[in-house]
Amino acid sequence: TVLIVTLNVSSRKYCNYHTVSLFSLFQRYFLVGSNHAQTKHRVLKIDRTEPKDLVIIDDKHVYSQNEVRELLGRLDLGNRTKMGQKGSSGLSRAVSAYGIVGFVRFLEGYYIVLITKRRKMADIGGHSIYKIEDTNMIYIPNDSVRLTHPDEARYVRIFQNVDLSSNFYFSYSYDLSHSLQYNLTLLNSPCCPGDEVTVHPHSSKQDSFDIFEDEGLPTQVVHGLRNEPYAKYVWNSKLLERVKDIVHPDWLMYIIHGFCGQSKLLIYGRPVHITLIARRSSKFAGTRFLKRGANCEGNVANEVETEQIIHDASVMSFAAGSYSSYVQVRGSVPLYWSQDISTMMPKPPIRLDQADPYAHVAALHFDQMLQRFGSPIIILNLVKKREKRKHEKILSEELLPAVNNLNQFLPPEHWIDYIAWDMARYTKIKLCNVLDRLSMIAENVVKRTGFFINRSDFYCHTLRPDERWGDLGGSLTSSGRVQTGVLRTNCVDCLDRTNTAQFMVGKCALAYQLYALGMIDKPKLQFDTDCVRLFEELYEDHGDTLSLQYGGSQLVHRVKTYRKIAPWTQHSKDIMQTLSRYYSNAFSDADRQDAINLFLQVYQPSDSKPHLWELPTDFYLHQKNSMALAHDRRSYTYWWSEGILSYLPVPYDEVPCEENMKKVAVKRVNRYDESTDTYTEFFKPYELTSFDDTFCISMTNSAREFMPKTVGVDPSPFTVRKPEETGKSAVTGSKSSKEETVLQRKTAASAPPPPSEEQLSSSSEDDSEDDRDDDGSVSQRSTPVKLLTESGESVRTQEHPMKETYGLNLAVLPYAIQIFNLVPVSCFAVDSIYEVSPPRVDKESREVFEGHVLTGLGQVRALCREDTLMYREYIKNRYM
DSSP states (O other), rough: EEEEEEEETTEEOOOOOOOEEEESSSSSEEEEOOOOOOOOOEEEESSSSOSSOOOOEEOOOOBBBHHHHHHHEEEEEEOSTTTTOSSSOOOOOEEEESSEEEEEEESSSSEEEEEEEEEEEEETTTTTEEEEEEEEEESSSOTTTTTOOOOHHHHHHHHHOOOTTEEEEEEESOOOOOOOOHHHHHHHOOOOOGGEEEEEEEEEHHHHHOTTTTTTTTOOOEEEEEEEEGGGGSSSHHHHTTTTTTTTGGGGOOEEEEEOOOOOOOOTTTTEEEEEEEESSSSSSTTTTSSBBOOOOOOOOOOOOEEEEEETTTTTTTTTTTTTEEEEEEEOOSSSEEGGGGOOOOOEEEEEOOOTTTHHHHHHHHHHHHHHHHOOOEEESOSSSSOOSSTTTTHHHHHHHHHHHHHTSSSSGGGEEEEEEOHHHHSSTTTOOHHHHHHHHHHHHHHHHHHHESSSOHHHHHHOOOHHTTTSSSEETTTEEEEOEEEEESSSSSHHHHHHHHHHHHHHHHHHHHHHHTTTSSSSOTTSHHHHHHHHHHHHHHHHHHHHHHSSSSSSSHHHHHTTOOOOOHHHHHHHHHHHHIIIIIIHHHHHHHHHHHHHSSSSOOOOSSSGGGGSHHHHHOOOOGGGHHHHHOSSSSOOOOOTTTTTTOOOGOOOOOOOOOHHHHHHETTTTTGGGHHHHHOOSSOOGGGGGSSSHHHHHHHHHHHHTTTTTOOOSSSOOGGGGGGGHHHHOHHHHHHHHHHHHHHTTOEEEEEEEHHHHOSSHHHHHHHHHHHHTHHHHHHEEEEEEOOEEEEEEEEOOOOOSOOOOOGGGGGGGTTTEEEESSSSOOOOEEEEEOOOOOHHHHHHHHHHHHHHOOOOOOHHHHHHHHHHHHHHHOOO
């Protein structure tokens, strides 16, 4: 459970205990949880005399600092062997930690997993997000009652193969399992006085810092909401299941797995934070070839929800600040399919495991998406459509009929949109620009789904109107705009192609978000700007992290690869990443899969069933219907959950209906209580903090990392810069790599526009024929213009858009006749192109120009008498 506190539209989450200390006695462990100010404490008693059971006592009492010191002192004194003796027989501090991951048992007794190191990764509205850096796993029963088992150590090693220090995140005061839109929408929902469950006891002056007490004014009370996290994205819910109904909710801290990164965009000194949060699903989780498709409950493999949050960091609070977010999803194709890795092939053949004529598993999956995101659900399918031997095409041929089958029962306005585009084939065509096509898809998607923003006053459109703003989708509310629907992107692995497509959609959404916040004058961002470079680096870190978790290596194809500006050294890196991915899939994925199954408690060890390493497959662990028949069969026509359609396009989870409000309990607390005040968490008035060590100084900064270091450069992060002008290139880039990048960038920029879909579909499957067709179709896409050279030969060039004339208008000058010959070259009136002859230059001017050219090449010509006299005159006037 999570407790969030709100006053009107402000949002504050009830803060869990920041520090946990484990004190050890022979018969008990004592867990002491403390708030940030060390003014409130709770104590848990864990029995160590039970060999296989977990006995925890929570006395529900809130201790002050003096009371908990007195309690620990009495425990220490009462457990010494002799009065006045100091030694190991008394109370000793075992571990100092920052939170509890959970409790786990294999074949012996229970273990407790504690977070011992953390690192701050992001800040949202004053709420800190931390990454787990190190953990400690402690066995609870003492040695006198321990029942040893020969396989216990092996299970511990398998469990610890899930590296908790690798991309697991938590927050004391922000619900990471839900999106920002959900958190703020729930907080703005009306609270019924009848739902109030408790009143927080009056805090002392030392604890609450109530500034109205001294003036005799009444204490200000705010309402708080306690809601449940979204179970799909919580990775330690099973580890806390044994104790969540026993202990106080302040002890429970939920962790997510995925990625979290934050960078600062400085717009003429105004800080704007760009945060990227990726939540990996804990349902049907696993590695690349061992988890494909979907299970019987509609959960798909490699499902990740990516959210980008933009907020003006000059104002911290949710109430007065400006916050915007956009969510998109990736996940495997929702069908029953798999790949056999026993053949040791780089690309094992795809096989469909079960026939699903009524798209039952796809219906379960899209039902979950409608409930969480609303409509429209847009599928961007990037798998190959034309292959010599059927491989990826098998999935497209099954997914499209499934979507069509589901759509025939939905109202037309809520149909699932299906976009199929062979991105890999499009990349092989030399003259096609992949990112241009993706930007068109992204523009259409963002216009349909809209985005979330917590402001209702869109002055940006009033001051700088743009026609694209009027076509924007989503739903308008009294407090701003909410996103309705989501883009679901997939390829086969949901790694390289998917990450590039998500980056382009995120880049388009970022432009709209910055435009809505009043940061730019139109919702359009250019490549090679500081803003897009920063966002691209954030997305590449995001893609590398997710690829390592699922595929065993970093991204093979990046955004620069599809822009065709990647340096030649990138090809060798791609080969190494491909080999690393193949090695991981072939030799280490099975062990990683066992560790994930054990950590998520999909498999729970027992003496009465085979061990985890003895199972020939984990299929039956993830497909629950294979072990028992379903009692209630869902309808094939009304395949959505009850009540969802009546609220669409708004997501059902965000509607304050009776069923959703049952998960929420209202609580009254003091407004200035330390546990609900984000000021104390963000500024830490109880600690001596070094300014250089603060997170806002150390985080990635667009002005420091990306802006050119030369004087006189436009400091705007939206100015297009050359590759060699960036701050990073100036420090780390070599001259050769700069020149190569510039050359490749010019080559990519000069490519003609992409061909139409008809040209693509009519081209051959053979790559060599593709190249010949592309070379032969250049003249069809470019508009020819004839220019006459001095020799009279005609050359063909591409037509470029003409800008307005800068400077004098030569047409009105008397000598313009010498430059322009007003005789049409073409016989057609539409092609009113006139012959242009170069102006005549005298011999002396040509010699001066040739001398400058030779000097630049290092070939200095001999000085004539006039030059010598001029130089002597200069020396005389300068130094004599």
